[in-house]
Amino acid sequence: MGAEGDGTLDTFLLAFLPDLDAVLNILKVAIGLGLVIFFHELGHFAVAKWCDVNVERFSIGFGPILFSRKWGETEYALSAVPFGGYVKMLGQDDSDPSQLTSEEIAEDPRSYTAKTVPQRMAIISAGVTMNIITGLMFFVIAFLWGVYRLDNEVGAVQPGGPAWEHGIRPGDTLTEIDDSPINGFEDIMRAVALSHGAIDINGKHSDGSKYSVTLSPMNPDGDKKTRRQIGAVPPMSLEIPAVPDKADQAAIVPGSPAARAEGGFLPGDRIRQAGDEPIERYPQLEAYLAAHRSEPVDIYVKRRGAGEELVKVTVPPQKYRVLGLQMDIGKIEAVRPGSPAHRAGIKEGDKLTAINGREIGDDLDPMRLPEFLDDLAGEEVAITVSREGQGRAPETIEFRLTPESIDDWIESPELPGWPLSITSIGAAYHVIPTVFRVDPNGPAADTHVAALDTIEKVTLHQRDDVPKPFKLTDSKVEISIGEDSWAYVFWSMQDPTIESVELKLKSGSDTKPKSVLVNLTEAPGDWYVPNNRGINTQYKRIDLKADSVGDAIELGWLHTTNSIKDIYLTLRGLVAGDISVKELHGPIGIAQMAYAQADVKLSQFILFLGLISVNLAVINFLPIPVLDGGHMVFLIWEALSRRKPSERVVVAATYCGLAFVLGLMVFVIYIDIFVH
Structure with a gap:
């Protein structure tokens, strides 16, 4: 009886540990x-x-x-x-x-x-x-x-963004921005967000060659960008993390090829080799997977407790999953300076219409152009574009160029608004949410979707059996579609946990949108996802630890002075419009961030x-009545004039300051609740 009771109590306590x-x-x-x-x-x-x-x-x-x-x-x-x-x-x-x-x-x-x-x-x-x-x-x-810092390596670049246009690649290391040293990716985000005007960047490519560029960051534009950005995201490491609260289970995407891999991944595995090639950085892994996209790939990992011997894990390929819809192509968003497209004369605003005589739309799916031209690297191709002119009909122009094979540079539309990039020619374009054709044998054929329909909203639905760490809120995610979001939607559909897609679309002159639910199926033929395969790694981090108390004081002082400067630069950015007010956080947001840091590591907190x-x-020292800075202003006035300010001035200023502070508090709490 006692033993059974103790077991029940132990089970209860174990279940309660996460809550503790x-x-x-x-x-x-x-x-x-x-x-x-x-x-x-x-x-x-x-x-x-x-x-x-x-x-x-x-x-x-x-x-x-x-x-x-x-x-x-x-x-x-x-x-x-x-x-x-x-x-x-x-x-x-x-x-x-x-x-x-x-x-x-x-x-x-x-x-x-x-x-x-x-x-x-x-x-x-x-x-x-x-x-x-x-x-x-x-x-x-x-x-x-x-403390942990994100590595100052570039993980990915936004096609068409400032970093992309100036030749900054995944795997590059940024060392200085405006003469300030960069010790982590947080420094990159901070320096760019708090800048004004063009910035100077020093860095080095993965081969060690150094470079310097001057570029103008993208400014805030509402929901997509709330601060200045160069279009670069943090790097990924080669280490497989554990599922939160399950130290013995690797955080591999459920249903993915990596989850079905022969040999299987374990938490703490560090990828060291792919096939016969040594792997030192995540972009190398992506490049290898892309080069062997249609084949099973042998990944060799260093495993805890396995000594020096590498453990082989064989990961099968991953086919694209489709709706059976082909969307229309939009205009070229950007052309990278010095690229084959730029040298040939292709310009931003041109619309790709044909490649080697094969029409885009009738013969070529816009979503497959990056892979199609990458396979033609080293061969001369004829690219036809439609170019609009002011006050005249669009003209058709043919260009001849040779696509380049660029190692370690895989560009995927990972975030909303990112265009699709043809890395081999250096051009980025949008795929617009207008249906060009419905595959008669595809999953959408039995729905009411028709050519020329415009998709306004997409809801991705997960399978019911997806475990908690990968579970979306309500098992779904809604994406509002603009002219620049279809590539991101299509990329998001490749998540193996997604099983169906709900489309809200508009047909012709109909004023009322209609909704259809389409189950995803594997793409016919040999169309394979170039990278990832569900191999989920953690962010690449560096440990920043002082060697001595003196070193810690020096680092602490530098961090203190930089933090003070950052606050004033943030205020300048808010006034100048370089930073959106949506970047602000109130007490709820601060508490949430504090909780997140406390959950990671005590030193981070x-x-x-x-x-x-x-x-x-x-x-608190800003010159606002009610705050300490406001009191200091009154004292400075008294010191200079040798008399106290009048009661009327003090009372009026204090109540104005109080109203401002309370109004600001309400505003940031609103942002915490309804924006963040």
């Missing part, structure tokens, strides 16, 4: 963010006491008091709204700004207003100073313990606390 982890992470977040606020208010409190000011209340949080206790003359409180705190001094109360100009209160030698201007400046700036100091302290501790501390310091 979540509770511990929530506690970390609450304590960590509470410490940031506590240290800020402690700065005000300590200097106020040092200046012999009567501190009436020291509160962590705003609003109704949940718990309080009085020691000496000061009440210490924990309030209901945890997004801040305050120190209430005699003569300084934001809820009653008239106290700052009250002559009666100023007569009390222990009131805030009775102190000299330098003393009051010290009290007001103490919270900010404390946050800078504790931010530095958090950074130093994090670097002593070691401490690094995040350092960033929050510095942000709190800088934002």
Whole structure:
């Protein structure tokens, strides 16, 4: 009886362990963010006491008091709204700004207003100073313990984007942006997002050759881009991760060729070889898979506990899955300078119509052009385009060029808005969501889809048996289609967990859209996915760890000063339109990010606390009434004019500042809930 009861209890506790982890992470977040606020208010409190000011209340949080206790003359409180705190001094109360100009209160030698201007400046700036100091302290501790950074290698480039146009390739390493060193991919994103105008980039290709380019990042354009970007994404490693909460199960995409591989992958496997070729970087793996797309591929991995011997895993090929719909081709979005297309004279805005006399649409599927021309590398081909002219009919022009074979450069439409790229000629184009033809033998043939229908929205539906880590919310994802999104939709359909696609489309003059559900089937013939095959690897990371306390202090100081500069550059970017307000986060977003960091590694969470501390310091010292910076403005005025500002000015400014801060808080909470 006792043994059976103990077993039941053990089972219950094991089932509860993930929830315990979540509770511990929530506690970390609450304590960590509470410490940031506590240290800020402690700065005000300590200097106020040092200046012999009567501190009436020291509160962590705003609003109704949940718990309080009085020691000496000061009440210490924990309030209901945890997004801040305050120190209430005699003569300084934001809820009653008239106290700052009250002559009666100023007569009390222990009131805030009775102190000299330098003393009051010290009290007001103490919270900010404390946050800078504790931010530095958090950074130093994090670097002593070691933190993860994404490698500063380029994982993929957006076809038609600034990086693509200037020859930056997957596998390149970016070393400097505008003379600032790059130590991780986070530095790349930060430097680009906070830039203004053109930027100078130094880097090196995978063969070690160095280069320098000057380019203009893409500016925010609403939903797709909320900050400046160059069109590059972080790199992937060659290590197979584990499924979250299942350390013995590899995070391989269910239903994929990798999941059916002979030999099977295990967590921690590191890919070392493909066929007879050594593999050192992820782009090499993709290039090998693409070159052998229709064949089973032998992948050799270094496995824990297997010694020096490599373990062979044979991965079958992966056919494309289709709806039986051929879409129409759009115009060329971009031509890469120096590419075969550029040298031949093909221009942005041209529309590809034929290759070697075979018409695109009738004879060639636009989705297959990259593979078709890649297979013709080294041979001269005739490419026909339709070019529009102002005030005249489109003209047909034929160009002759030779496609190039470029190793390690696989370009897939991985994100919404990415066009389809023909790497071998250096041109990128969109496939538009207008049906050109319905395959009479395809899965959509029995639906009401017809040629010239326009697809407005796509919903991808997963299989019911997809395990949790790969499960989408409600087992589906909706994608609104624009003129630039079909390639991304088609690429997303290759996820082996997707079994059917719901199309919302419009026919001719019909005002009411119709919806059809189409089951995906394998493409006929020899059309194979060029890369991946469900081999899911983790991001390529580097460990940044100080060698000594002195090194940690140096790294911490650099991180502190850079963080301060970044905040001011962010404000400049918001004003200039280089950064969208959708990049802002409120208390909910901050708590979510803190939780995510706490779930990864304690040192990552401490690094995040350092960033929050510095942000709190800088934002709190902006010249906005109610904030510390607003109080400092009044003190500077008093020091220069040798008289206090009038009660009317102080009260009006304080309430305006309060309205601004509250309005901003509501706005960022709205963004947290409805945007992020």
